[in-house]
Amino acid sequence: MARIHRPRxxxxxxxxxxxxxxxxxxxxxxxxxxxxxxxYIWPDYIQHSPSARQGTGxxxxxxxxxxxxxxxxxxxxxxxMVDGDMVMVHYHARRWPGDKGWAAVxxxxxENGLIAEHWDVxxxxxxxxxxxxxxx
Amino acid sequence: MARIHRPRxxxxxxxxxxxxxxxxxxxxxxxxxxxxxxxYIWPDYIQHSPSARQGTGxxxxxxxxxxxxxxxxxxxxxxxMVDGDMVMVHYHARRWPGDKGWAAVxxxxxENGLIAEHWDVxxxxxxxxxxxxxxx
Numbered sequence: 001m002a003r004i005h006r007p008r009x010x011x012x013x014x015x016x017x018x019x020x021x022x023x024x025x026x027x028x029x030x031x032x033x034x035x036x037x038x039x040y041i042w043p044d045y046i047q048h049s050p051s052a053r054q055g056t057g058x059x060x061x062x063x064x065x066x067x068x069x070x071x072x073x074x075x076x077x078x079x080x081m082v083d084g085d086m087v088m089v090h091y092h093a094r095r096w097p098g099d100k101g102w103a104a105v106x107x108x109x110x111e112n113g114l115i116a117e118h119w120d121v122x123x124x125x126x127x128x129x130x131x132x133x134x135x136x
Numbered sequence: 137m138a139r140i141h142r143p144r145x146x147x148x149x150x151x152x153x154x155x156x157x158x159x160x161x162x163x164x165x166x167x168x169x170x171x172x173x174x175x176y177i178w179p180d181y182i183q184h185s186p187s188a189r190q191g192t193g194x195x196x197x198x199x200x201x202x203x204x205x206x207x208x209x210x211x212x213x214x215x216x217m218v219d220g221d222m223v224m225v226h227y228h229a230r231r232w233p234g235d236k237g238w239a240a241v242x243x244x245x246x247e248n249g250l251i252a253e254h255w256d257v258x259x260x261x262x263x264x265x266x267x268x269x270x271x272x
Contacts, residue, residue, distance in 0.1 A: 008147070008219060008220040011144070011145075014144075046269065047267065047269065048267070048269050048270065048272065049267060049271070050259075050262060050265040050271050051265070051266065051267070052267055053266060053267060079222070079243070081217050081219035081222050081243075082217075083144060083219055084144040086215070086217050088241075088243075090241075090243060090255065105241040105243075105257045107215070107224075107226060107241075119226065119271065121240060121241045121257045121258065121259045121271075122257065122259050123186075123257045123259055125186075126186060129186040130186075130187065130188070130189060131183065131184070131187070131188055131189060133183065133184055133190070135184050135185070135257075136255065
């Protein structure tokens with residue numbers, strides 16, 4: 001995956017944190033690979049997403065369900081930011097080709113090399129927006 | 137407003153960009169002051185929010201409407217990030233005391249000292265989430 005962020009003089013910690021979350025999107029979410037989860041996320045990470053349960057178990061289960069029901073799902077990354085131990089990803093999730101999908105922002109806090117905390121905000125893409133510009 | 141972000145060795149540009157967006161939240165959005173808009177946002181800024189029209193005119197009109205209908209509205213900032221010319225704000229918007237409101241992430245691009253581009257993702261706070269933790 002091409003790096004989608006604006007170049008700055010990142011610290012070594014920031015380079016590592018950005019690469020970790022890029023890897024999560026490439027090797028877990030877009031590969032839809034539940035077996036890769038443990039390389040990126042602590043088992044006891046703090047999950048703030050209102051639609052998710054705590055722990056990596058429910059995430060692995062979700063990935064297996066997506067792989068079965070929507071194997072063409074994509075997390076299409078539009079931009080990323082890194083600031084110390086925090087990484088943000090703004091992306092367009094689609095379940096199948098042509099799916100309008102949803103816009104989402106994920107925020108990750110990294111601790112000791114793996115994701116330790118996660119927040120998200122999710123909004124369905126609506127047809128007929130009053131704004132002709134793309135939400136991305 | 138207290139700064140809600142994690143300390144890093146910011147560049148001077150990042151310090152300025154962070155302060156600009158902090159000022160937007162304090163002096164425009166939470167002050168609900170349409171007359172302060174031009175100190176923070178270029179008139180021809182690029183607006184990606186699906187619920188907004190282009191230009192600062194519609195934003196000023198919205199602020200006047202909020203001031204009239206919901207003068208106790210707050211944009212309760214939970215965390216911010218800065219990365220070069222990009223600033224992110226994760227906040228809880230509420231129209232009145234006790235309003236469940238919505239979670240939002242705003243992303244701003246700053247150019248020549250003012251906001252030049254804006255994206256957002258918005259999600260209503262739902263009662264009865266399967267996740268007992270706060271979305272923030």
